[in-house]
Amino acid sequence: MDINTRDFPARARQALGDGALRRALATSNKSFRHSRDQAVAEIPEWQALRTYGQQAKKRAVDALPTALNAFRDRFTARGGQVHFAEDAADACARVRAILERHGARRIVKSKSMVTEEVRLNQDLENHGYEVIESDLGEYIVQLAEEAPSHILAPAIHKSRQDIAELLHRHLGTAPDADIPTMTRAARVALRQRFLDADVGISGGNFAVAETGTLVIVENEGNARLTTTLPKVHIALVGIEKVLPRRRDLAPLLRLLCRSATGQQLGSYISFIGGPRRSGESDGPEEVHVILLDGGRLDLWHDPKGREALHCIRCGACLNVCPVYERIGGHAYGWVYPGPIGSVITPRFVGLGEAKDLAHASSLCGRCDEVCPVKIPLHKLLLENRAQSVEQGHVDAGAGLVVGGFARLVGSPKLWRWALALARPLYRLLRRTPVTRWGALGAWQAGRTLPSLEGPSFRQRWRRRHARGGGR
Amino acid sequence: MTARGRLLSFVGDVDTTTQQAAEGRLLEVHPSPWVASRPAAGEDLAERFRRELEALGGEWLDTAELGIEAVLAPWLRSLAEGLGRPLRVVVDPQLLTASSPVFDVLKSVAAGVLAVLPAVVPGTCGDGVPGTCATTAELAAADLGISLVDLAIAETGTLVERPRPGRPRALSLLPPHHLAVLPRCRLVAGLEDLFDHIDALEGDSEADDAFGAYFTWISGPSRTADIEKVLTVGVHGPGRLTVLWLDDALPAS
Numbered sequence: 001m002d003i004n005t006r007d008f009p010a011r012a013r014q015a016l017g018d019g020a021l022r023r024a025l026a027t028s029n030k031s032f033r034h035s036r037d038q039a040v041a042e043i044p045e046w047q048a049l050r051t052y053g054q055q056a057k058k059r060a061v062d063a064l065p066t067a068l069n070a071f072r073d074r075f076t077a078r079g080g081q082v083h084f085a086e087d088a089a090d091a092c093a094r095v096r097a098i099l100e101r102h103g104a105r106r107i108v109k110s111k112s113m114v115t116e117e118v119r120l121n122q123d124l125e126n127h128g129y130e131v132i133e134s135d136l137g138e139y140i141v142q143l144a145e146e147a148p149s150h151i152l153a154p155a156i157h158k159s160r161q162d163i164a165e166l167l168h169r170h171l172g173t174a175p176d177a178d179i180p181t182m183t184r185a186a187r188v189a190l191r192q193r194f195l196d197a198d199v200g201i202s203g204g205n206f207a208v209a210e211t212g213t214l215v216i217v218e219n220e221g222n223a224r225l226t227t228t229l230p231k232v233h234i235a236l237v238g239i240e241k242v243l244p245r246r247r248d249l250a251p252l253l254r255l256l257c258r259s260a261t262g263q264q265l266g267s268y269i270s271f272i273g274g275p276r277r278s279g280e281s282d283g284p285e286e287v288h289v290i291l292l293d294g295g296r297l298d299l300w301h302d303p304k305g306r307e308a309l310h311c312i313r314c315g316a317c318l319n320v321c322p323v324y325e326r327i328g329g330h331a332y333g334w335v336y337p338g339p340i341g342s343v344i345t346p347r348f349v350g351l352g353e354a355k356d357l358a359h360a361s362s363l364c365g366r367c368d369e370v371c372p373v374k375i376p377l378h379k380l381l382l383e384n385r386a387q388s389v390e391q392g393h394v395d396a397g398a399g400l401v402v403g404g405f406a407r408l409v410g411s412p413k414l415w416r417w418a419l420a421l422a423r424p425l426y427r428l429l430r431r432t433p434v435t436r437w438g439a440l441g442a443w444q445a446g447r448t449l450p451s452l453e454g455p456s457f458r459q460r461w462r463r464r465h466a467r468g469g470g471r
Numbered sequence: 472m473t474a475r476g477r478l479l480s481f482v483g484d485v486d487t488t489t490q491q492a493a494e495g496r497l498l499e500v501h502p503s504p505w506v507a508s509r510p511a512a513g514e515d516l517a518e519r520f521r522r523e524l525e526a527l528g529g530e531w532l533d534t535a536e537l538g539i540e541a542v543l544a545p546w547l548r549s550l551a552e553g554l555g556r557p558l559r560v561v562v563d564p565q566l567l568t569a570s571s572p573v574f575d576v577l578k579s580v581a582a583g584v585l586a587v588l589p590a591v592v593p594g595t596c597g598d599g600v601p602g603t604c605a606t607t608a609e610l611a612a613a614d615l616g617i618s619l620v621d622l623a624i625a626e627t628g629t630l631v632e633r634p635r636p637g638r639p640r641a642l643s644l645l646p647p648h649h650l651a652v653l654p655r656c657r658l659v660a661g662l663e664d665l666f667d668h669i670d671a672l673e674g675d676s677e678a679d680d681a682f683g684a685y686f687t688w689i690s691g692p693s694r695t696a697d698i699e700k701v702l703t704v705g706v707h708g709p710g711r712l713t714v715l716w717l718d719d720a721l722p723a724s
């Protein structure tokens with residue numbers, strides 16, 4: 001996916017004005033939250049489970065070199081092949097080298113955010129390969145020539161009418177087809193692609209070092225097809241997905257599936273340990289796992305950022321984020337939206353490139369509460385802000401305002417005086433549109449300002465105490 | 472250090488002894504917390520499995536009372552009637568041995584009900600494996616895939632299948648309807664128990680332990696909610712999943 005993080009303010013503003021998008025996001029977020037909350041309520045020990053998940057991921061990430069080394073050894077011993085890719089270009093080149101060796105042309109893909117990260121589809125298409133996405137949501141956004149907007153539900157920004165029109169054009173279904181009809185049509189269209197594909201490309205949720213096993217969680221069955229039918233399977237996985245012990249899978253799968261979709265488990269979980277064995281009549285003859293750095297090592301070396309590598313990509317933080325809910329995934333300008341996107345995108349594409357993302361948060365902390373592995377997302381966001389200030393990515397105006405604010409709150413007298421002045425100014429601002437006044441106008445345009453009713457808290461407090469009331 | 476090779480040196484600069492010691496530390500036991508979703512001691516696992524399966528939209532065929540013949544034969548006939556033609560079935564070779572109760576039923580209902588079932592006459596496939604090695608094309612054209620389950624998890628209503636010589640991985644994937652034969656002795660309580668039990672199984676080859684080349688967990692029919700979060704079944708995998716419960720006898724493999 002192209003990096004468009006610099007346009008974040010403009011994209012966010014545009015998204016805010018898109019009523020259909022905001023309705024779609026509100027409905028889907030509510031539905032995601034509802035399923036997750038129910039599934040979590042079934043486990044009274046949820047907090048203990050989160051703590052375990054946090055520690056398991058910490059053990060894994062802290063021991064990353066050992067765990068990666070062990071995964072490579074075990075997976076290779078099972079006949080699989082492990083590659084290490086430094087960056088996007090490296091990852092794409094390694095995929096192409098495998099494709100060339102097999103004279104492959106047709107590629108079928110199951111959902112993988114890492115392949116979005118390295119822009120694999122564009123790279124392969126530029127080199128003349130035919131790439132088809134098979135996850136229903138990914139297939140829809142691919143047909144629409146768009147990017148995924150949610151890490152679990154890529155087409156969540158589109159209404160069923162949008163999709164019906166799209167499939168009408170591409171698959172000839174009725175322009176007002178219902179969801180089961182559209183799903184069936186996609187199944188039929190994609191089934192042939194699976195049968196014809198030379199190579200299947202997937203992502204991966206966990207790579208277990210102890211056993212040399214790649215674990216893929218899904219619901220549709222397209223990842224199973226992608227990793228079963230073509231002669232060659234290539235998985236692109238971030239290095240942080242390696243887990244030392246197989247026994248950590250049980251708690252982590254519980255945390256992941258319940259947080260992601262509210263299921264106990266995804267419909268299909270595949271455990272892949274190399275190519276097919278003798279006597280088997282299907283399954284890939286070659287299996288490659290490409291482990292990607294892509295900025296993760298830098299994050300690993302930063303003690304104040306490393307926790308971001310604990311993420312298991314469940315999407316729960318997106319679904320509770322008031323900012324994500326109002327602007328959607330595309331506004332973030334890169335692969336990972338929502339709180340986790342605001343945390344890792346600047347680290348992967350550069351703080352200077354994505355400085356505005358650190359501010360795409362109200363710091364309400366709901367993401368911290370739902371994160372199944374207890375990543376302190378808002379703390380990491382603040383760290384990004386601090387680092388972008390240190391690196392000089394903040395404009396002088398913002399510095400002045402913040403400096404002035406610090407002076408104000410530092411002196412009770414100044415503060416009271418400023419408040420007294422602020423109330424009439426605020427009332428004026430509520431009634432008068434100031435669209436021409438740059439930043440203030442932009443701020444005002446995106447919101448309905450609440451009215452300031454009655455006296456201030458201070459005044460009420462003083463009055464109540466003057467009356468001698470305790471409460 | 473050049474950018475290229477940075478990750479390799481990050482991973483690779485450890486000698487074997489250091490690596491082994493570090494791995495040893497990583498594999499230390501960290502007991503995971505008990506969670507209420509795990510079946511309690513004494514809970515009826517079959518009942519629990521059934522409840523979870525049905526909640527996922529799977530169907531339960533219980534042979535405990537009437538016996539396998541009386542349950543499976545009419546079920547197959549009604550599927551064929553529904554289609555208005557013989558049912559195209561692909562069967563796990565493990566279920567096609569002379570001692571398998573499923574094999575007897577398939578033979579008894581074969582004529583006019585089942586089609587494309589060369590293996591009803593036991594033959595060999597691949598490396599001398601009994602049964603038929605269905606091709607991917609045959610699987611794609613089948614109405615029903617019948618497999619013998621290796622393990623099942625009561626907690627989540629999950630079926631576990633490992634590859635076997637002669638049994639394609641896609642047997643439980645390509646046909647629109649999957650019939651999974653589950654004997655009681657293969658049912659375990661929770662996710663943690665599964666990892667313990669799988670260690671007791673033999674590996675796929677001499678070089679492998681039980682984790683082997685591949686295994687898959689199946690929890691309910693294939694589903695998606697990618698369009699407006701509306702749940703729809705049968706998108707890429709089977710839209711129907713039926714479990715045939717054998718209360719006692721395990722078909723010999």
Ligand code: SF4
Nearest residue numbers: 311312314315317371
């Ligand atoms: S940061 Fe936490 S909540 Fe957000 S996607 Fe990652 S694991 Fe899920």
